[in-house]
């Protein structure tokens with residue numbers, strides 16, 4: 001065991017444990033979008049940025065070490081996390097009221113957590129063509145935040161091949177789906193892929209708005225409450 005400090009609080013932790021997990025175990029919520037407990041860290045979204053020894057770092061990429069001093073709720077770093085969330089809203093097209101994932105969307109829930117009202121960045125409304133090509137999945141590409149969860153954690157059960165991938169670079173990036181492999185996905189796999197996507201990009205065909213307002217995941221408990229209780233993914 002080692003000792004670290006988070007926001008001035010002395011904390012005992014297992015050496016090398018993930019900083020996001022250590023903070024949560026001690027009642028301190030750090031927003032995340034790409035990080036999934038128990039899975040390898042992706043470090044793509046940076047929404048969990050904190051200060052470690054005065055330097056900005058994505059908390060999900062930080063293994064804790066003795067004597068580490070971490071600032072989570074310091075004003076500058078809080079605003080940086082808010083700006084990161086705002087930039088994600090500005091980069092894609094996120095019409096929450098008409099999205100099938102509304103109330104179940106991690107990005108929307110984290111937007112509430114960081115108290116975002118409107119993005120400080122210019123909205124790009126990047127046009128990215130939808131993909132209807134597979135039997136069970138609709139890909140709403142313009143909502144993708146390129147977290148890479150689907151790319152890394154959704155695989156063909158027989159061959160282990162990736163079903164999702166990212167093509168292009170920079171502003172021309174887009175999420176792709178291998179329709180042949182996607183058509184072999186079980187219903188459970190499709191549901192898992194929909195749930196794992198932190199936005200409304202991976203949508204199950206013939207299913208939408210199935211949880212009424214008031215009974216949706218984040219209507220019942222906020223993303224902060226769910227994370228502090230151990231998460232659900």
Ligand code: SF4
Nearest residue numbers: 144145147148150197
């Ligand atoms: S489709 Fe969803 S899970 Fe896949 S990279 Fe985009 S946002 Fe992440």
